[in-house]
Amino acid sequence: MRLLVTGGAGFIGANFVHATVRDHPEDRVTVLDALTYAGSRESLAPVENDIRLVHGDITDRDLVVQLVGESDAVVHFAAETHVDNALAQPEPFLRTNVIGTFTVLEAVRSHGVRLHHVSTDEVYGELALDSPRRFTESTPYNPSSPYASTKAAADMLVRAWVRSYGVRATISNCSNNYGPYQHVEKFIPRQITNVLTGRRPKLYGSGANVRDWIHVDDHNNAVRRILTDGQIGRTYLIGAEGERDNLSVLRTILRLMGRDTDDFDHVTDRAGHDLRYAIDPSPLYDELLWAPKHTDLNEGLRETIDWYRANESWWAPMKDVVEAGYAERGQ
Numbered sequence: 001m002r003l004l005v006t007g008g009a010g011f012i013g014a015n016f017v018h019a020t021v022r023d024h025p026e027d028r029v030t031v032l033d034a035l036t037y038a039g040s041r042e043s044l045a046p047v048e049n050d051i052r053l054v055h056g057d058i059t060d061r062d063l064v065v066q067l068v069g070e071s072d073a074v075v076h077f078a079a080e081t082h083v084d085n086a087l088a089q090p091e092p093f094l095r096t097n098v099i100g101t102f103t104v105l106e107a108v109r110s111h112g113v114r115l116h117h118v119s120t121d122e123v124y125g126e127l128a129l130d131s132p133r134r135f136t137e138s139t140p141y142n143p144s145s146p147y148a149s150t151k152a153a154a155d156m157l158v159r160a161w162v163r164s165y166g167v168r169a170t171i172s173n174c175s176n177n178y179g180p181y182q183h184v185e186k187f188i189p190r191q192i193t194n195v196l197t198g199r200r201p202k203l204y205g206s207g208a209n210v211r212d213w214i215h216v217d218d219h220n221n222a223v224r225r226i227l228t229d230g231q232i233g234r235t236y237l238i239g240a241e242g243e244r245d246n247l248s249v250l251r252t253i254l255r256l257m258g259r260d261t262d263d264f265d266h267v268t269d270r271a272g273h274d275l276r277y278a279i280d281p282s283p284l285y286d287e288l289l290w291a292p293k294h295t296d297l298n299e300g301l302r303e304t305i306d307w308y309r310a311n312e313s314w315w316a317p318m319k320d321v322v323e324a325g326y327a328e329r330g331q
């Protein structure tokens with residue numbers, strides 16, 4: 001398969017490319033990535049001789065049409081992804097997440113190419129902490145943040161292009177990922193690298209907010225399964241039943257790193273901070289016979305801490321800039 005991977009120099013996309021090169025050497029992979037602050041060539045260094053990396057923007061219509069025309073399938077990861085950045089400056093989220101997805105859709109429409117669109121559980125809004133409910137594919141969209149609303153808009157465009165133009169697309173909405181190559185602006189890598197650089201971890205509000213954690217390799221395995229066996233037009237929710245509140249994730253990190261579990265700061269809470277996300281992944285288990293392999297979050301965190309310890313040269317150049325931005329916002 002000739003695969004075009006948008007956003008393949010970012011966290012999840014790079015891990016997807018690594019797994020594809022490892023598990024499907026018969027595939028030919030092209031990455032299209034704008035190499036924004038969130039993307040890096042270094043994340044693809046281990047596979048640089050096995051893939052083609054095109055430095056370009058998903059809103060560049062001519063480039064996207066050309067690359068899609070050379071592909072059998074597109075896996076669309078490229079997006080602006082950080083909720084705190086969206087709150088501070090939403091415009092790039094509109095451009096990349098909405099116009100960028102529109103551009104990809106028009107290109108797959110003109111060439112009749114298969115598309116898998118990667119999205120998030122944040123489109124569903126928040127659940128109450130004590131609710132027995134979890135998100136399913138029929139949960140109504142109710143996005144809270146500028147980030148989530150642009151991802152919701154993109155999902156709606158994909159659904160409309162399937163129905164109106166017969167585009168062969170699937171959508172997945174996944175829960176919070178963790179693992180190697182995640183940007184240090186995000187919760188887990190931020191706390192690990194704060195400890196590694198002698199800073200104190202920073203918890204928003206009381207830390208009662210719950211996220212449903214999944215290892216990035218499990219997410220990517222599910223994406224691959226949907227790409228090959230998924231039903232066109234369907235939405236699949238991807239999750240690994242890893243609900244945990246932020247305070248307990250932070251305390252686990254501190255414990256695994258040999259620190260006092262109270263050795264952190266409470267900082268200004270995120271505006272509109274969603275309380276809880278939780279995915280019901282049973283259709284993926286029952287219909288596509290998928291199951292996560294990384295089911296022990298503590299073990300996954302231990303491996304992730306080891307990765308950040310061993311790969312300081314990957315994250316250190318971004319760390320001071322990210323922390324300066326957080327400090328300006330009182331976080």
Ligand code: NAD
Pocket residue numbers: 006007008009010011012013032033034035036037038039040056057058059076077078079080081082096100118119120121151173174175176177178183
């Ligand atoms: P990331 O921010 O680490 O990477 C995004 C990548 O997209 C970067 O390499 C960046 O350079 C690239 N990019 C941004 N704008 C672009 C543009 N205009 N043109 C081309 N490339 C551009 O993000 P991630 O965490 O790897 O997320 C990947 C996808 O998965 C996103 O669509 C996100 O919404 C979705 N998702 C993420 C999570 C999570 O927990 N991280 C969970 C569910 C879904």
Ligand code: TDX
Pocket residue numbers: 081082083084119120121122175176177185186187188190202203204205209210211246270
């Ligand atoms: O320093 C921090 N302290 C803190 O308490 C940061 C950066 C975050 N948090 C909290 C906010 C959230 O409740 O931790 C939780 C996770 O925060 P993020 O890593 O920013 O993730 P989240 O907002 O949940 O969104 C992530 O998962 C869904 C990704 O960034 C999205 O791209 C994805 O769609």
